[in-house]
Amino acid sequence: MNLFDRLLHRRLCNEQPADGGAAPASSEPAAPAADAPAPDADPAKPQGDKPHPGTEGDKPQEDKPADGDKSADKSEDEEQKQEGAPEKYEFTAGEGVELDAEALKDFEPVARELNLTNEQAQKLVDAYPKILAGVQQRQAEAWQKQTEGWAETVKADKEIGGDKLTANLSAAQRALDQFGTPELKEYLNATGLGNHPDLVKTFVKIGKAMSEDGMVDGSNQGQRSAAEVLYG
Numbered sequence: 001m002n003l004f005d006r007l008l009h010r011r012l013c014n015e016q017p018a019d020g021g022a023a024p025a026s027s028e029p030a031a032p033a034a035d036a037p038a039p040d041a042d043p044a045k046p047q048g049d050k051p052h053p054g055t056e057g058d059k060p061q062e063d064k065p066a067d068g069d070k071s072a073d074k075s076e077d078e079e080q081k082q083e084g085a086p087e088k089y090e091f092t093a094g095e096g097v098e099l100d101a102e103a104l105k106d107f108e109p110v111a112r113e114l115n116l117t118n119e120q121a122q123k124l125v126d127a128y129p130k131i132l133a134g135v136q137q138r139q140a141e142a143w144q145k146q147t148e149g150w151a152e153t154v155k156a157d158k159e160i161g162g163d164k165l166t167a168n169l170s171a172a173q174r175a176l177d178q179f180g181t182p183e184l185k186e187y188l189n190a191t192g193l194g195n196h197p198d199l200v201k202t203f204v205k206i207g208k209a210m211s212e213d214g215m216v217d218g219s220n221q222g223q224r225s226a227a228e229v230l231y232g
Contacts, residue, residue: 084115091125099125147192154197160204171207172200178210 089108093099104125111121155161160168176185188194 083117085112086118089118089121091122094126094129097129103128143192147195150192150195150197154195154200157197157201160201168204168207169200171211172203173207174210175203175206179206 089111091099091104107121107125111124116124155165176188180188188199193199
């Protein structure tokens with residue numbers, strides 16, 4: 001084989017692939033095989049072990065509290081459980097205030113039912129005298145207004161009031177002086193019940209009866225007694 005034949009034979013061998021297909025041109029690089037491993041890939045490691053995007057391996061883990069946080073939460077819960085009604089309430093009286101033992105007996109079960117701490121219950125005990133004083137003041141003002149209203153009613157009464165008021169009150173005073181005790185007079189004045197229209201009318205009738213019939217004494221036999229004037 002001469003040199004020309006040898007060169008031609010070598011060229012034919014380079015252009016013809018072993019499977020009979022067309023050989024790539026000498027200027028074009030051969031395409032890499034489809035299933036050839038990447039340059040950096042480890043041939044010994046299976047490709048299926050590599051995690052894919054969006055799988056569980058890429059999912060971020062949720063934040064979990066540290067052990068110190070759990071201890072802090074637990075201690076706070078225990079502290080909250082310890083707050084509330086004590087085994088026994090201990091109350092102290094404020095300056096110039098005397099605690100009402102009977103009122104405290106009624107108050108303690110309510111405070112325990114509400115699970116009040118000793119400090120919270122003490123605040124209510126301290127506020128009680130002020131509240132009670134306010135209630136009593138309003139009651140006194142309302143009663144004063146009531147007795148003043150009774151007096152106005154007596155003055156305007158058609159039977160004993162008006163122009164006849166002075167004479168009728170004089171008759172009522174005579175009856176009170178005759179049959180009433182000093183304690184009764186003081187009570188009627190202090191409470192304002194002496195202004196009650198029905199009570200005034202009653203004493204007016206007694207006073208008039210005393211003036212008309214007189215009273216029983218050693219020289220007046222057959223006249224009406226005090227009991228007869230009062231009760232008929």
